[in-house]
Amino acid sequence: AQSVTQLGSHVSVSEGALVLLRCNYSSSVPPYLFWYVQYPNQGLQLLLKYTTGATLVKGINGFEAEFKKSETSFHLTKPSAHMSDAAEYFCAVSQVGTYKYIFGTGTRLKVLA
Amino acid sequence: SQTIHQWPATLVQPVGSPLSLECTVEGTSNPNLYWYRQAAGRGLQLLFYSVGIGQISSEVPQNLSASRPQDRQFILSSKKLLLSDSGFYLCAWSEQGNTEAFFGQGTRLTVV
Numbered sequence: 084a085q086s087v088t089q090l091g092s093h094v095s096v097s098e099g100a101l102v103l104l105r106c107n108y109s110s111s112v113p114p115y116l117f118w119y120v121q122y123p124n125q126g127l128q129l130l131l132k133y134t135t136g137a138t139l140v141k142g143i144n145g146f147e148a149e150f151k152k153s154e155t156s157f158h159l160t161k162p163s164a165h166m167s168d169a170a171e172y173f174c175a176v177s178q179v180g181t182y183k184y185i186f187g188t189g190t191r192l193k194v195l196a
Numbered sequence: 197s198q199t200i201h202q203w204p205a206t207l208v209q210p211v212g213s214p215l216s217l218e219c220t221v222e223g224t225s226n227p228n229l230y231w232y233r234q235a236a237g238r239g240l241q242l243l244f245y246s247v248g249i250g251q252i253s254s255e256v257p258q259n260l261s262a263s264r265p266q267d268r269q270f271i272l273s274s275k276k277l278l279l280s281d282s283g284f285y286l287c288a289w290s291e292q293g294n295t296e297a298f299f300g301q302g303t304r305l306t307v308v
Contacts, residue, residue, distance in 0.1 A: 115295070117296055117297075119299075124284075124302070124304065125301055125302065126202075126286055126299035126300050126301045126302050127240075127286065127288075127299040128299075129296050129298075132295070132296050134295065173239065173240065175297075177297075179293065182228050182245055182247055182253075183242060183245060183255075184230070184242070184288075184290075184297050185242070186232075186239050186240040186242075187239055188238060188239035189239050189240075
């Protein structure tokens, strides 16, 4: 069965500092991996996705993530945090043919001035 | 382009009352459709998904049901709401073949 673990339900960084949000997955077959962002009382917006090919994936708003099969990880990074990055971030996994997206419990990012 | 509409945005309902949340997708055909519930600190829980008209899969036993009367319409229902049904409900769709899922703006349901 698939599962997703996000380490740290709350992360605080200073404005301009590196953002690192951790995601580890469990999947018996090569997965599709996603990062979504959610602002208060809104739906989820896709930041980036990995399906096949290049393992370093670039997304919107300066975010990127690297698929590391050996570590079963898909950590999200951004070199310099901006106040507007404050939101909740969800990692998700799916497999072709399963029709399901399994989400982690989310990480709330706080950006300090 | 494809769009997803979910309504209402907020809803306050008494315990024991019925529920109907509606979701429609435009600009695509034969999408996979999903209902998720988000409770504080618990992430997103998949409630139902549908790969075609009349085909509903339930992920967790609960007080809720789902229906897909038309290709791009997905309805979440309950005959009698419980306090524990409170939460943020999200509808989503994806293309066949499982690329990314696209989410609606959500419905905040408060059962009082």
